Amino acid sequence: SAAWSSAPTQSLHDAERGLVYVAALLAFLLLVESATIHDLLGGVAAGAVLVCGYSLGERLLATSKISTDVVSGTRLNEPLGYTNALGILAAIGVLLSLGLAVHARNRVERALWASATPLLLAALALTESRGAVVALAAGLGVLVVVEARRAELVAAALVLSASGAAALLSTLRATSLRSANATPGQLSSAGARLTLALLVLMLASALASLAIGPLAARLRRQRLSWMVPAVFALALTCAAAVGVLGVDRALGPRVDYWRVAWHEFVQNPWLGSGAATFFQYSLRAGMPVAVLDAHSLFLETLAELGVLGLLLLAAALVVPLVAAVREHEHSLASVSLGAYVAFLVHAGLDWDWEMPAVTLTGLLVAVGLLVAARVDRDTIAIGLTARIGVASAALSVAVIALALRLLVD
Structure with missing residues (x-):
């Protein structure tokens, strides 16, 4: 979203944080077994x-x-x-x-x-x-x-x-x-x-x-x-x-934050104003105290990345829930699901996404759901093609992260 963002540098910082989450999720999915x-x-x-x-x-x-x-x-x-x-x-x-x-x-x-x-x-x-x-x-x-x-x-x-x-x-x-x-x-x-x-x-x-x-x-x-x-x-x-x-x-003041986020969404409903632009918009909206975040992952995503961004986020976050519905055998699936639902509920009420300690905690319990729902729980021999694919994905993430850092600097 940095291409159309009114705050491209901040948007790139948001992208960097997102890459950290993706990398951590992939790493634990590879490491954790049933x-x-x-x-x-x-x-x-x-x-x-x-x-x-x-x-x-x-x-x-x-x-x-x-x-x-x-x-x-x-x-x-x-x-x-x-x-x-x-x-x-x-x-x-x-x-x-x-x-x-x-x-x-x-x-x-x-x-x-x-x-x-x-x-x-x-x-x-x-x-x-x-x-x-x-x-x-x-x-x-x-x-x-x-x-x-x-x-x-x-x-x-x-x-x-x-x-x-x-x-x-x-x-x-x-x-x-x-x-x-x-x-x-x-x-x-x-x-x-x-x-x-x-x-x-x-x-x-x-x-x-x-x-x-x-x-x-x-x-x-x-x-x-x-x-x-x-x-x-x-x-x-x-x-x-x-x-x-x-x-x-x-x-508290969250209702005011959410109202501003909704107005930002109405102005750019499809693609939003760009990641990390809520702060600038809140300044223009004349809020008594400008805040960096809308205190709701879902409303802030809707405001900054539009309908398309919210749909992509929802699709990613719902995967562990689908895995939980599918999994009926693993004894700890219910525990993971309860903790993951708590994370999602709170993310809708606060700016947890900007707190790696909280978001990574939520993603780790999501890993528990995803791993529990694997069809084949036995050890799988990874062939050459799969190894090349994983290595290429890791290299791509590293290249993108480096490119973002160079752009920001």
Whole structure:
């Protein structure tokens, strides 16, 4: 789109980022096999735990006043720099940890994933990200509907709900950790109390996970439909979480951003104004505060790349969903689908596409769906023609990336 863009340099930068995503997706599709999907999702979940743990640790161990900024205020945002990005990462981590606890290969692994949920929920609470809560609810809903081992899922949710709720309440009650006016002494005291509480809750979750198997076996003997109680519990939990985080603030200024994006689309409906032009258009539209992104991947794509661009994006993003519909055998397909749906929902509410940490996380769980749906899951011998094709594709991506960098410079 740089050819017709009003901001060709920025459009080329967007193209570079897109190439990174394509290259990462292709690389993992080549590396991951059906037998290693569990390891892939485990790695993604572990990454989410590490990032959220680092961010939470910085706040809990703070020795000086909490720094604030215009966008995030005192909400948790490091090391990503954007609070909603950290929120969706925590939400995806919760979904993956819950799913991996259900599909754990042994008791130790189940205990480890169960113990991660209080930490992830505490981080999510300190981001106060409403969009992440909505995405988490959507992902949980999908997981409940498609999970073949629904008894285990319901058992895990019941077993871990107490420690999860306690982690949320303990975090939200530690108001000093969300106040710019809190003194170092207050921060230290609140941080120490919450640290101790989370450690106890993580240990309790690990021990409680031992009851998932026996409880699931007991639940299977009941003649009740799992859908009704599971969905009811899900709706109740998410409604409470949204209420705590403040639904009264609704979508904030996003409606204004979306309105500007729609007007930009109306002016250039077929091909758009070019990638990364929303900022310039928002300046011309007279917005009080100009923003770089429309806070919606789909509306921004429609505005900048027109109907054609949105159709191409939708075609690419729907492929993993089609793969999920096609796949009925792999046990972790439901877990990947729940996490991927959460990513898509949040991408429609924020500028996740410009955050590689979030987008690559979403693409990695999509890889899990694509690999699970492969018709032939056995090792395939790659012939000379295929090798040449893959090498040519990789070389083409490298040449295009170099050309874009030269054009930008």
